[in-house]
Amino acid sequence: MKSVKLLIRFPADKSTTPLTYHLVKDYDLVFNIFKAQIDAGEKGEMALEISGTEDQLDKGLQFLEDEGIEVSLLSKVIVLDEDRCVDCGLCTSVCPTEALKLGEDDLLNFDNEKCVACQMCVITCPMKAMLIHYTDE
Ligand code: SF4
Ligand code: SF4
Numbered sequence: 001m002k003s004v005k006l007l008i009r010f011p012a013d014k015s016t017t018p019l020t021y022h023l024v025k026d027y028d029l030v031f032n033i034f035k036a037q038i039d040a041g042e043k044g045e046m047a048l049e050i051s052g053t054e055d056q057l058d059k060g061l062q063f064l065e066d067e068g069i070e071v072s073l074l075s076k077v078i079v080l081d082e083d084r085c086v087d088c089g090l091c092t093s094v095c096p097t098e099a100l101k102l103g104e105d106d107l108l109n110f111d112n113e114k115c116v117a118c119q120m121c122v123i124t125c126p127m128k129a130m131l132i133h134y135t136d137e
Helices: 019-025 054-066 120-124
Strands: 002-010 030-037 044-052 070-080 100-102 108-110 130-136
Touching: 002 054, 019 030, 019 044, 019 054, 044 054, 054 070, 120 130
Parallel strands: none
Antiparallel strands: 002 044, 002 070, 030 044, 070 130, 100 108
């Protein structure tokens, strides 16, 4: 089982096509929508995660392309919300790449070049200061 996160954009004439229904029914894919903006009769976009075997994913993505849907793979990035962070340092003990460190001033430094988006800090932070964002690849 593999999962991919997608941003799909569709034109107005596809806004009433039950895309997710087809992904489930015809290609046996499991999906989770985490952002959607769809107005009947107007163009829309949806960010979603779909899961299935390689073959099911390939066929499902091909179906979207054949329908004229613009598909972008999303990549995950971790972002520090400095307004929420209280520099407790808990996240530094779970970060496997030393992307998070407390400086000599006892303030948290986040080196996003070293981050591998493992999400350990997201789970650990009591202030919910480490956030997951998704961007177009
Ligand atoms: S665990 Fe959260 S609040 Fe503590 S230093 Fe890390 S990001 Fe900041
Ligand atoms: S996501 Fe993982 S690698 Fe990135 S800062 Fe958090 S713990 Fe470190």
